[in-house]
Amino acid sequence: MPKSILNVAQIRKQFPALQQYMPNGNPFIYFDGPGGTQVPQRVIEAMTEYLIKMNANKHGLFGTSQKSDAVLEAAHAALADFLNAAPNEIAFGNNMTTLTFHLSRSIGATLQPGDEIIVTRLDHDANISPWLALQEKGAVIRWWDMNPENCTLDPAALEKLLTSRTKLLAVGYASNAVGTINEVKRLAQIVHAAGAMIFVDAVHYAPHGPIDVQDIDCDFLACSVYKFFGPHVGVLYGKYPLLEKLPPYKVRPQENDPPHKFETGTLNHEGIAGAAAAIDYLAEIGKSYGVQFANAYSQFSGRRRDLKMAMHAIQAYENHLSLYLASELKKISGLKIYGLTATKDFGQRTPTFAIRLPNVAPAEIAQRLGEQGIFVWDGNFYALEVTTRLGVEEHGGVVRIGLAHYNTVEEIDRLIVALRKMI
Numbered sequence: 001m002p003k004s005i006l007n008v009a010q011i012r013k014q015f016p017a018l019q020q021y022m023p024n025g026n027p028f029i030y031f032d033g034p035g036g037t038q039v040p041q042r043v044i045e046a047m048t049e050y051l052i053k054m055n056a057n058k059h060g061l062f063g064t065s066q067k068s069d070a071v072l073e074a075a076h077a078a079l080a081d082f083l084n085a086a087p088n089e090i091a092f093g094n095n096m097t098t099l100t101f102h103l104s105r106s107i108g109a110t111l112q113p114g115d116e117i118i119v120t121r122l123d124h125d126a127n128i129s130p131w132l133a134l135q136e137k138g139a140v141i142r143w144w145d146m147n148p149e150n151c152t153l154d155p156a157a158l159e160k161l162l163t164s165r166t167k168l169l170a171v172g173y174a175s176n177a178v179g180t181i182n183e184v185k186r187l188a189q190i191v192h193a194a195g196a197m198i199f200v201d202a203v204h205y206a207p208h209g210p211i212d213v214q215d216i217d218c219d220f221l222a223c224s225v226y227k228f229f230g231p232h233v234g235v236l237y238g239k240y241p242l243l244e245k246l247p248p249y250k251v252r253p254q255e256n257d258p259p260h261k262f263e264t265g266t267l268n269h270e271g272i273a274g275a276a277a278a279i280d281y282l283a284e285i286g287k288s289y290g291v292q293f294a295n296a297y298s299q300f301s302g303r304r305r306d307l308k309m310a311m312h313a314i315q316a317y318e319n320h321l322s323l324y325l326a327s328e329l330k331k332i333s334g335l336k337i338y339g340l341t342a343t344k345d346f347g348q349r350t351p352t353f354a355i356r357l358p359n360v361a362p363a364e365i366a367q368r369l370g371e372q373g374i375f376v377w378d379g380n381f382y383a384l385e386v387t388t389r390l391g392v393e394e395h396g397g398v399v400r401i402g403l404a405h406y407n408t409v410e411e412i413d414r415l416i417v418a419l420r421k422m423i
């Protein structure tokens with residue numbers, strides 16, 4: 001069972017937010033991870049330490065600024081290790097949405113009227129609207145529909161959308177609404193064969209499994225550290241030659257080289273210090289619980305390997321949790337789970353479950369669970385196309401139960417009891 005993979009009790013002790021209780025003594029249950037995860041103490045300390053000891057702007061000729069520069073550089077290296085990239089291929093920003101708008105505008109500046117971009121109906125709007133905005137430049141948007149039966153994207157349908165004018169596919173690594181994982185490596189091969197680029201939104205996937213941008217061979221990938229145990233900071237990866245070539249939107253004194261040309265304005269330095277600490281937290285998970293998976297990552301060493309082992313261990317633990325949650329949900333009469341539900345498909349989904357109950361609106365479910373200290377999201381979570389395609393957008397969307405590696409079987413049991421009382 002899950003306990004053999006991670007020592008969750010030990011892990012939970014590191015998260016102060018998990019030590020909060022309802023007046024009746026029940027601990028809060030955080031099933032809201034896809035909207036933002038909790039942070040371990042070391043992240044809080046790294047941010048505090050930054051603000052106390054090195055709070056300064058960049059490139060000053062004095063101690064605090066030099067320390068601050070060192071922290072920012074170390075954070076680029078930490079995120080590069082997480083994604084298996086080079087540090088100068090990592091740009092920080094406010095969040096994934098802002099970075100993606102920035103990049104889409106840069107790419108837009110290189111497009112000709114009639115060039116085509118493919119977006120999907122399984123994606124979060126942060127990987128749709130920045131590309132739709134390029135219609136102003138004459139770009140043509142092609143929609144890759146999802147199969148509403150199981151919320152998957154069919155690569156054969158992608159092949160039919162590709163033309164000699166296709167410049168980019170914007171696709172999620174995993175759906176934040178229903179948890180489907182896309183075969184991004186295969187998709188990269190398909191679009192590259194057609195002479196186009198691929199932008200991967202890894203925001204939802206990042207807390208749930210290892211990412212290797214070199215193996216995927218994606219051109220760009222974005223994620224958000226607040227979804228994987230860090231503060232509110234966005235991260236953009238781009239292949240160096242592409243970042244070098246693209247025109248940035250920046251102020252003149254800003255550096256002209258990647259990645260800093262995509263980091264215009266003063267960044268959230270304390271958040272970036274916390275981002276590096278989140279990576280160190282994950283690396284510790286790898287060292288403590290991931291050694292059994294080391295053989296799968298013999299091509300890596302040091303922190304890169306620790307991080308891959310960590311995410312593998314987390315994935316294995318979460319898979320057990322998912323199987324348990326799904327089996328309990330399926331026993332509740334009338335409850336509908338959207339997306340992949342067959343046990344055999346659980347390797348292709350994250351532990352994020354979209355559900356509806358007959359006769360109880362998603363907002364009411366979330367409200368009643370919230371009153372019991374069980375935190376879940378309801379609505380569309382900005383995956384507007386998904387809820388529209390599923391025909392539930394007009395009916396309050398869905399309830400999203402999002403598991404993270406700090407969740408437990410006992411918490412799932414409390415949720416199930418609470419849901420049963422609603423039918």
Ligand SMILES: Cc1ncc(COP(=O)(O)O)c(C=O)c1O
Nearest residue numbers: 095096097124126176203204224
């Ligand atoms: C899959 C996915 N993509 C993009 C985003 C947007 O990320 P950010 O909040 O960093 O802009 C989210 C946020 O929920 C998401 O889940």
